[in-house]
Amino acid sequence: NAGVTQTPKFRVLKTGQSMTLLCAQDMNHEYMYWYRQDPGMGLRLIHYSVGEGTTAKGEVPDGYNVSRLKKQNFLLGLESAAPSQTSVYFCASSYPTGLGTDTQYFGPGTRLTVL
Amino acid sequence: GQQVMQIPQYQHVQEGEDFTTYCNSSTTLSNIQWYKQRPGGHPVFLIQLVKSGEVKKQKRLTFQFGEAKKNSSLHITATQTTDVGTYFCAGDGGSQGNLIFGKGTKLSVKP
Secondary structure (H helix, E strand, C coil), X not given: CCXXXXXXXXXEECCCCCXXXXXXXXXXXXXXXXXXXXXXXXXXEEEEEEECCEEEECCCCCCCXXXXXXXXXXXXXXXXXXXXXXXXXXXXXXXXXXXXXXXXEECCCEEEEEC | CCCEEEECCEEEEECCCCEEEEEXXXXXXXXXXXXXXXXXXXXXXXEEECCCCCEEEECCEEEEECCCCCEEEEEECXXXXXXXXXXXXXXXXXCXXXXXXXXXXXXXXXC
């Protein structure tokens, strides 16, 4: 049981390049999330998904797109990378239990640098 | 919009000293969660508080949820070097399953 995995772990892009970050979970969780973490800013939600085929915007969605074609995978795309998107990206997943807000399980993160 | 504020941003302590981080929300929360992130690692769930005035303990860690459900605290007694990391509180964001994270308190412990 690998939990939440993220690919790649590190990436360096040039301004204007595109890339896709892959998140996979093997816990059969319904909900998945993409966050970015910047120094002093905590975790900010980019996009999230409450089920296969559905996505929604979070706090900082601009410049990103997502897709959830399979329940276990959540993809984050950068169509034209900008230096402001240099950050550590975390994926998380959760299962709705109906008891409070569900615990989120985080992946190891992807460190992205845009030059 | 809803905000979750956390103080202090940084805390440096001598090993054996106590440590407390505080979390305040601009709105009433249905529950609050705490996460720990070790240096270079990812956030890991510690605990969830749901009831007004709730107090929970995990060994040297004590978590409290305020009576008005708008604030919370995490207290560590007699810190150890293994406590090093950033502690985040997170309140429910209203949307399905979403959390609003505080900016975290980074704890360093000097041996």
